[in-house]
Amino acid sequence: MLFALTCKDKPGHLQVRLDNRPAHLDFLRKLNEAGTLKFAGPFLDDDGKPTGSLVVIEAADKNEATKIGADDPYAKAGLFESVRIRAWNWVFNNPANPSNP
Numbered sequence: 001m002l003f004a005l006t007c008k009d010k011p012g013h014l015q016v017r018l019d020n021r022p023a024h025l026d027f028l029r030k031l032n033e034a035g036t037l038k039f040a041g042p043f044l045d046d047d048g049k050p051t052g053s054l055v056v057i058e059a060a061d062k063n064e065a066t067k068i069g070a071d072d073p074y075a076k077a078g079l080f081e082s083v084r085i086r087a088w089n090w091v092f093n094n095p096a097n098p099s100n101p
Contacts, residue, residue: 002038003065004088007053007074010081016074017050023073031057036068038090052080056088 009017031037036057042050053074059065065085069075075083092100 002088004086005055005069006084007080008082009052016079020073020077
């Protein structure tokens with residue numbers, strides 16, 4: 001099952017994001033190599049600065065998705081003000097199911 005992790009950065013924590021970015025990218029690379037990561041990227045403000053993250057992963061259930069999210073170096077560093085984890089159905093442009101409904 002797919003889960004969307006919608007993460008909002010704490011205000012004034014850009015340096016925390018920058019300091020932990022290399023470890024975060026390594027974490028995402030490992031998820032990608034395992035086939036767990038479907039896509040990811042930052043939300044941006046009007047000036048193009050990151051303000052949060054969207055990470056879509058495949059996990060057995062919400063508990064596993066929650067654990068994966070908690071293992072992210074950004075989460076461990078206390079970057080996020082909030083993290084919302086929701087089951088998600090990828091309908092359009094899903095490379096695993098290229099036929100659209």
